[in-house]
Amino acid sequence: MAQVSITQRLANPTRFLGFSYYLMMGIAGLSAVVLTYGMYLAFFVAPVDYQQGHTVKIMFVHVPAAWLAMMGYAIVALSSFGFLVFRHPLADVSAKAAVPIGAAFTLLALVTGSLWGKPMWGTYWVWDARLTSVLILFFMYLGLMALRGAIDDDSLASKLTAVLAIVGVVILPFIKISVEGLSIPWLGIEIPSWNTLHQPSSVLRTDGPKIHSSILIPLLINALGFTLLFLAMHLKAMRNEILRRRVKSMRIAAVERAAHRGDGVAAE
Amino acid sequence: MMDLGKHAVFIWASYGAVALVIGGLIAWLLVDGARHRRSLDELEARGVRRRSAG
Numbered sequence: 001m002a003q004v005s006i007t008q009r010l011a012n013p014t015r016f017l018g019f020s021y022y023l024m025m026g027i028a029g030l031s032a033v034v035l036t037y038g039m040y041l042a043f044f045v046a047p048v049d050y051q052q053g054h055t056v057k058i059m060f061v062h063v064p065a066a067w068l069a070m071m072g073y074a075i076v077a078l079s080s081f082g083f084l085v086f087r088h089p090l091a092d093v094s095a096k097a098a099v100p101i102g103a104a105f106t107l108l109a110l111v112t113g114s115l116w117g118k119p120m121w122g123t124y125w126v127w128d129a130r131l132t133s134v135l136i137l138f139f140m141y142l143g144l145m146a147l148r149g150a151i152d153d154d155s156l157a158s159k160l161t162a163v164l165a166i167v168g169v170v171i172l173p174f175i176k177i178s179v180e181g182l183s184i185p186w187l188g189i190e191i192p193s194w195n196t197l198h199q200p201s202s203v204l205r206t207d208g209p210k211i212h213s214s215i216l217i218p219l220l221i222n223a224l225g226f227t228l229l230f231l232a233m234h235l236k237a238m239r240n241e242i243l244r245r246r247v248k249s250m251r252i253a254a255v256e257r258a259a260h261r262g263d264g265v266a267a268e
Numbered sequence: 269m270m271d272l273g274k275h276a277v278f279i280w281a282s283y284g285a286v287a288l289v290i291g292g293l294i295a296w297l298l299v300d301g302a303r304h305r306r307s308l309d310e311l312e313a314r315g316v317r318r319r320s321a322g
Contacts, residue, residue: 054272
């Protein structure tokens with residue numbers, strides 16, 4: 001008897017529908033608790049920033065949205081890679097399901113960033129490398145949705161969308177490098193940072209976070225809450241997509257059966 | 269209402285955008301799932317089975 005790994009067993013769509021409901025509900029409940037606590041910390045505990053005043057509160061939604069915009073695309077690209085290499089339909093379901101959620105968080109990163117930029121920089125928008133590359137990421141998400149929607153053949157749409165998603169992954173390091181540049185001396189890589197209004201990363205740094213814990217902790221708790229919410233919504237979107245494929249498959253089967261009956265009647 | 273200083277409108281607009289987009293996304297996911305579930309139930313009630321289900 002062939003050995004079947006635990007991942008292969010869990011990747012069976014029917015089994016996935018069975019266990020994912022409880023997983024989704026658990027994660028959704030946990031995200032509600034964590035986000036409620038995170039919002040309490042953001043509005044009632046975190047201090048006012050000495051430079052930014054109360055507008056620092058926008059950071060508690062802007063930064064998680066920006067992180068999840070990129071995490072969402074990483075999920076799309078990894079799932080697409082898994083689909084192209086292993087040909088597993090659940091990987092394609094995962095890629096398709098993550099796109100609208102990633103697009104929503106990218107839109108939020110852009111909108112909240114603009115609303116933070118106006119009081120801090122004096123402008124809602126500037127065409128610098130960081131803001132423009134995140135806007136391109138948003139267009140990448142829209143492009144993936146448009147491409148899949150434009151092709152009637154589901155199998156062909158999945159393959160073409162997966163290729164585009166993998167090609168588009170180049171935007172992720174570009175977003176990161178756009179503000180800070182990249183220096184790897186032993187490889188001879190020296191990419192200067194672009195001229196930008198956007199501040200460098202204050203949390204994900206090789207020399208440790210540059211934010212005081214009184215603001216860093218609420219930020220990390222909100223980031224955790226939004227990440228759990230993303231995962232719960234991703235599971236729900238995957239379940240919806242599996243149901244949609246079942247409905248489509250059953251409708252085709254019903255039409256074929258009706259056509260077969262029609263042929264039988266005509267032959268008689 | 270909580271005093272968020274002279275830039276309060278930007279803070280409330282940010283949180284409002286998050287509530288609107290996330291709320292809309294959750295509502296769409298719930299409605300979409302219910303729609304597919306209803307279609308599946310109707311097809312099963314008509315005795316339609318998937319080809320892979322035999």
